Structures are given as structure tokens and as C-alpha cells.
Amino acid sequence: VRLVESGGGTVEAGGSLKLSCEVSEYSFSRHSMGWFRQSPGKEREGVAGITTTGDPSYADSVKGRFTVSKDNTKHMLYLEMNNLQPEDTAVYYCATERAVQTPFDRFGKITTSLIPRWTYWGQGTQVTVSS
Numbered sequence: 001v002r003l004v005e006s007g008g009g010t011v012e013a014g015g016s017l018k019l020s021c022e023v024s025e026y027s028f029s030r031h032s033m034g035w036f037r038q039s040p041g042k043e044r045e046g047v048a049g050i051t052t053t054g055d056p057s058y059a060d061s062v063k064g065r066f067t068v069s070k071d072n073t074k075h076m077l078y079l080e081m082n083n084l085q086p087e088d089t090a091v092y093y094c095a096t097e098r099a100v101q102t103p104f105d106r107f108g109k110i111t112t113s114l115i116p117r118w119t120y121w122g123q124g125t126q127v128t129v130s131s
Contacts, residue, residue, distance in 0.1 A: 008125030021094030
């Protein structure tokens with residue numbers, strides 16, 4: 001399984017970026033996908049996830065600003081980020097799971113505590129938001 005993120009960069013506060021994650025050598029449409037981020041000195045946190053049926057979930061900190069989507073035919077996962085703020089600065093990772101257990105909590109929400117259920121990870125792409 002190979003996941004490759006792209007689209008990171010540096011923007012000013014209030015700006016936008018769209019991240020992409022290309023997934024290969026995997027049955028993309030049969031697995032949930034997620035976006036996570038990690039900034040220096042902080043633990044990795046869940047940002048947004050999308051189920052096999054296309055149901056999205058978001059961390060409270062990004063709800064209303066970020067949109068997760070996917071294209072099953074292209075094996076691509078996306079994260080559109082609007083109104084970016086300096087606290088969004090981090091390395092962003094995409095991940096997928098092996099369908100042994102759901103990677104979402106009982107409310108269907110992406111959560112940091114269930115990160116161990118996300119099995120395969122990309123190498124990350126840096127997002128920097130200047131104030």
C-alpha cells in the first residue's frame with residue numbers, strides 16, 4: 001500500500017489550500033480514509049475522515065472550514081482547507097485502514113484516540129500558515 005500526499009505549502013492567514021493523497025496498490029473504495037496532522041511538540045491528531053460510503057467527519061477545530069472528499073475511480077483523497085489559521089500549521093498525513101475494526105468512534109467521528117486503527121500512512125506534506 002502506498003499513499004502519497006501533495007499540495008502543501010505556505011499561505012497567509014485566511015488563505016486556502018487543497019491537499020491530495022494518491023493511494024496505490026490497495027482496494028481504495030473498500031476502506032475508510034483519513035487526514036491527520038502533527039505540529040512540533042504536539043501529538044498527531046485526527047482532522048477529517050471519510051467512510052467507504054462517502055460520509056465525512058471532522059474535528060471540531062476544522063469543521064466548517066475543511067472539506068474532505070474522494071474519487072474512487074482515481075484512488076484519490078482530498079482535503080480542501082479554507083480560512084486557514086496559524087494554528088493549522090502542521091505536517092498533514094493521509095491514512096487508510098485494514099477494515100479489521102472501524103477507525104471511527106461510536107458516533108462515526110474521526111478521533112485521535114483511535115489513531116492506532118489507521119494502518120497505512122503517507123509521508124506527509126507541510127502546511128504553514130503565516131499570520
